Amino acid sequence: MERLGMVVKTENNLAKITLQRHSSCAECGGCGAGQEKQKKILIDAVNELNAKVGDLVMVQVPDHNVLFAAFLAYVVPLICLFVGYLLGVKIGFYFEVANSQMFGIAGAFILLILSFVGLKIFNPRFSSSKRFTPVISKIIEPANKNNS
Numbered sequence: 001m002e003r004l005g006m007v008v009k010t011e012n013n014l015a016k017i018t019l020q021r022h023s024s025c026a027e028c029g030g031c032g033a034g035q036e037k038q039k040k041i042l043i044d045a046v047n048e049l050n051a052k053v054g055d056l057v058m059v060q061v062p063d064h065n066v067l068f069a070a071f072l073a074y075v076v077p078l079i080c081l082f083v084g085y086l087l088g089v090k091i092g093f094y095f096e097v098a099n100s101q102m103f104g105i106a107g108a109f110i111l112l113i114l115s116f117v118g119l120k121i122f123n124p125r126f127s128s129s130k131r132f133t134p135v136i137s138k139i140i141e142p143a144n145k146n147n148s
Helices: 023-028 063-094 100-128
Strands: 002-011 014-020 040-046 056-060 135-141
Touching: 002 040, 002 135, 014 056, 040 056, 040 135, 063 100
Parallel strands: none
Antiparallel strands: 002 014, 002 056, 014 040, 056 135
């Protein structure tokens, strides 16, 4: 996935970049940005090309990493929901409860919540991983040309 952005701050090997929100981003609201009327998002990206403030740059995250992140955020909780329901029903049958579906519903919500807690706990690990960190792949237009 490649996106065009403007460098607004540089520090060490990182750059803060403003990106135009994609039209589908406004519909999702998953990051909270969809609730605001802002058209831009601020991200950190690895700045190996030494881009300067004001540079127009191309930011890249490999597609397979984006898909893996989406899998973690959407599919894993869904799997946990179904597995929790099945385990809950099994436990209900094991204890010979008349309404084992209630155990299934409880198990589904418990594993769903645990999946979200697990993602929240591992979020710093994913955030610090270079695998998920955007990288400046190209300087499209240096800052001095933007000011002319």
